[in-house]
Amino acid sequence: MSSWETNPVLTIEHLTMRFGGLVAIDDLSFNVGRGDITALIGPNGAGKTTVFNCVTGFYKPTEGRVVMHRTNGEHYLLERMADFQISAKAKVARTFQNIRLFGGMTLLENLMVAQHNPLMLASGYSLAGIFGLATFRKAERQAVEKARYWLEKTALIDRADAPAADLPYGDQRRLEIARAMCSGPELLCLDEPAAGLNPKESGELNTLLQYIRKEHGTSILLIEHDMSVVMEISDHVVVLDYGEKISDGTAAEVKDDPKVIAAYLGVPDEEVDAVEEEVGI
């Protein structure tokens, strides 16, 4: 038995998402193992981002169930929760395919915003904060330390006080991951984190993701196009095509699955011939 079947952190059951007549996801079920790096792959338009949007509450699924199993034993039915509660209560954080940073705010401010909920509590919903009470000042110091930690881990510490929009593309991707981690997630969903990175940056990203998984016990679900990245770091790969799951298993298993090869490379010529013969062209 593989770990994602025995000890899942996220279970997706019969998830269907329709946009009018378009079926973006069709009866999709899979598990994300606790502490695993799970890759969700598939050709363009396969419905990967739509899965993320359903998991993080930005879309309400047409059908199906998405359950988050937290380490403390609590279970959350994500399809019923508002997007901001999924982050705050169910501890699922995400990044976006087209980066969404707070461009006019500094890196540090970006990471402080990510710690909004604990800080808000510490500031007594701003009342204690206005008068600068000690409890709030302490909480704020801790938040800054946490931000400093993640800025160091993502090698962005030198630019902590620079606006986020000024960063080069690769750094912005890393900052988005740092920001997501500052919200203290148990499941981190990354939408194409390696897109647009050069090989060196992409290698550093792999190290970072493995560090996050190992040191913080955060499970990672990532969408990726670059097969070398997928093969190198993921424990579990789920392949989508036209909204349906066509393969599910370890990286090695998936790589040799003929369906996956067909989806990625197209169908071999003999098969096309066979089909054409059948329908009589």
Place this chain on the structure above:
Amino acid sequence: MSAKSENLFMVSLKDAAAGGAVALALFGVLIGMKAEVASGLGGQLGIEYRWAAVAIAVAIVFGGRLLLNLFVWKTDKPVTATAKGFLPSAKPLAKLGKYAMPVFLILAVVLPFLLMSAYGSRGSRQYLDLAILVTTYVMLGWGLNIVVGLAGLLDLGYVAFYAVGAYSYALLAQYFGFSFWICLPLAGILAAFWGIILGFPVLRLRGDYLAIVTLAFGEIIRVVLLNWYDFTGGPDGISGIPRPSFFGIEFERGPGGFADTFGLEYNSIHRIIFLYYLILIMALVTNFVTMRLRKLPVGRAWEALREDEIACRSLGINTTHTKLTAFALGAMFGGFAGSFFATRQGFISPESFTFIESAVILAIVVLGGLGSQIGVVIAAVVMIGGFEFFRGLEEYRMLVFGLLMVVIMVWKPRGLISTRMPSITLSGKKAKGISADLVQEGHG
């Protein structure tokens, strides 16, 4: 070169001729013919033709377009680019912002004494009144800055909360006989309450829709005040609103009055000076609270909301609540300012709370630079002060005013002070300001 300039001239001429033709078609009917009721008993309708005026208007359009084409639009070296060089660059202004705050503050505190010594108690009254007016707008600008500048919610109906504050004070005083010092917090709370009630349905909308609906709500409140005759007095307004007291001591002649208690000679200017300091303190409290909140999680959430709402939600921020707090807080300060307005005037009517007020307050915030506290001060002084200063120009006042706005918008499209200061720094030092091109304006 000469062929090119010839070509430029021909193209410009053609374009100007086309413009002239459009102008002729439009002005031919708009200006050229004027319906007139013939005087006398018959009262017949006739048309008066004014072809000379049409000719002048068309000539202005033709000539103006030709000149603009030749020197600005079509040429490689537009004169505006050269003219820009003459305008002061933005950098020193940002530096100015740093020192402006203490200078303004000291000036504001000693202003009544300066005026008194310069013009005497009689002559300074008009200037003090103007200072009170400007400070009221500064406070309103600061209040609206929370909503528009920080949270990025375009609110075109801010005057509604100003009205709620003013009417709360007037009605509470009229029906229950409460004094100013009890009514002031109540008016603020009521306005904030209205902010939340209006905010709930409105804040689902974004961008232009939000702007339109807030505008409508602003008008609705005014229309209700106008038509609920039994309660608000409708167009008659409410008069005899009690004046504020110096913590219980009235500003009156004779024993027990302010002057008597403090051993001064009675002078009606005392009340004006007191009003001035009152609004100054209220405005400074608004500023202080805003500046503090900006450094707290809620303030950062407002700014993050302006930058990217979806990212905020992905980080667990309840955007509805966050928007509501901004809306309610802005409304509360509007309410405070409103109750001050009521006590200063002693009379209020729905007339004072028209859309133009919202527009002026918004213009102050936008001209000053969204999110900039000192920018609001400068813009309020320039705009409200300018209004009064150019009073002599009568109907040309608006023209001058409009021209000024255009110049500022061309010169500094993001407002006078447009750099954003980070709310926290890792180094602990003061960080560099963030250039306005990186900062989002918010989409509601």
